[in-house]
Amino acid sequence: MWHFISDHVSQAKHREFICDSVKPLHQQHECASYQIRSGDQRYFAKIRTGTHQKSERDTAQLHAEADSLNALRCSDSFKVPEVICVGWCDEETVSYEYLILEFVGFKPPSNALWKHAGEALATLHKHPPKGTTDYGWPTDNWVGSTPQFNKTNAHWRDFYFNQRLKPLLDALHAQDKLRELSLEDAFELTHVLHSHQPTPCLLHGDLWRGNLGFTRSHVVVFDPAVYVGDREIDLAMARLFQGFASSFFEAYAATWPLNEGVERRLPLYQLYPMLNHLLLFGDTYRAQVLALLEECRAH
Known part of the structure; x- marks a missing residue:
């Protein structure tokens, strides 16, 4: 080899x-x-x-x-x-x-680099591929070892339910890992997206702390699962597993302020990666998934 x-x-x-x-x-x-x-x-x-x-x-x-x-x-x-x-x-x-x-060697980040990371993410989100109007991506890709489906759709709610939540729920139901959430209930949870048509943005798609690194002068990202979607997806993922400095989020918001209602959509966007973790790693993530479901239902 x-x-x-x-x-x-x-x-x-x-x-x-x-x-x-x-x-x-x-x-x-x-x-x-x-x-x-x-x-x-x-x-x-x-x-x-x-x-x-x-x-x-x-x-x-x-x-x-x-x-x-x-x-x-x-x-x-x-x-x-x-x-x-x-x-x-x-x-x-x-x-x-x-x-x-x-090969890139990493160093501990300074606060200035954390701020630069937030600004860089906003820059990424502001410049999607030319001609992009729909959500999705020309090809499917993977999050970890889980297929991520990217069939394009002009309506964000439809895309998020059909290409994100439904495939994971189908897989979880097939393995009898999540009886507490039916497809009908999951679609109802997406009511917070009913009139939400966000600016189509190029997303990293799997932005947790383990996929972000720093050199002495640069912010480095890797292991992406890109698609065009709501920029709040990357921010929700960054907040889910923590590890990001507060200056990262502050710098992002200063570069491109967030839309009204972001906190209502946050648990729904965090549900997707948590369902994936439940699928991949089992009951270790069950309590966190159920807690997120309660948050989603509260909105």
Whole structure:
């Protein structure tokens, strides 16, 4: 596998790369990440292992991640790791999907960088892809190992229910993990979006603290699941798992003030990632999901 990846990196960078060092960094779901080196060159490698052969591939999770990263790079807001190459490698009955990125070393953030992060997010949201009028994305992608569906829709409430809440509830109901929320009840929860048609914004899509990093002078985002939607989605995610400095939110609001009713929509927007966590990790997140449902019903 590493020989195949070395050849692809060499072609992409027009410079010989022979992987002579592989340092494991992180393992999550079916993906593992590494720092790979060749002399003075080093890159970040993300590897997804499957058992399907080329003719049977039905997912391209890391290809979708590369697409998301390139979309964010075009926004010229955050620093986004450069996509070096993305591809497949087959070895007998095992297939590897790989994504090779520019390697970025992180440092603890200063308060000034936290403010810059808030400003950068507002800048990202202010500059969606040209010609964008509907919500969604040309292709589907993934949040963790969960498919995220992005069929475009001109109506935000319809998009959020049909492309976000319904697929997760269908999966949870199939596994008997959430009897407390029917599809009909979930649609009723979206009444707070009835007359809410937000400005279509390019979203990171999975903006928790683990997907944000800092160098000495830059704010870096990675692991996105981009689509065009309500900018409050990214802010709700940032607030859900905490870890973001208050100056981040203050700088965002100073750059682009939030719309009236944001607090009423907050629990509904946080419900989507929490349902995903319940699907992926089970009852550990059950109490938090039920608490969010109560908040949604209160609005």
